[in-house]
Amino acid sequence: MKTVMVVDDSRIMRNIVKNTFAELKIPCQFVEAGNGREALQLLQNQPVHLVLLDWNMPELSGLDFLKQVRAMEQYKDLPIIMVTSESAKYNVIEALKNGATDYIVKPVNEKIFTEKLSKIAI
16 A cells, blocks of 8 residues: 655645545555654655645745755655645746656645646556
8 A cells, every 4th residue: 555645734734635535535544744854754764655745834844855855866756746835836846846746736626636646656
């Protein structure tokens, strides 16, 4: 079974993402982190197949997490999708330039989620 890491400082948002997977009937288990620093620690302790990452978080932002993970050879192919309210074109470009696999603007809807997930093997 695949493991999906949901990184967001909002527990409500993490639950919305998990519920969306359930509604789409995508079998997986979840690991949750409230910020990028916590996510980095969890990532090094267990295999993860997909990261869904918020941008604005305390301690370590999503963008900084992304940069650190992409600097590690073992995670260069790990799918990381930004799921954030940052919708400016500049932010999207910045995230993709730093290695994000894809970008979803909140609020998350099933159609867009399905479309983005269909591009990666989960």
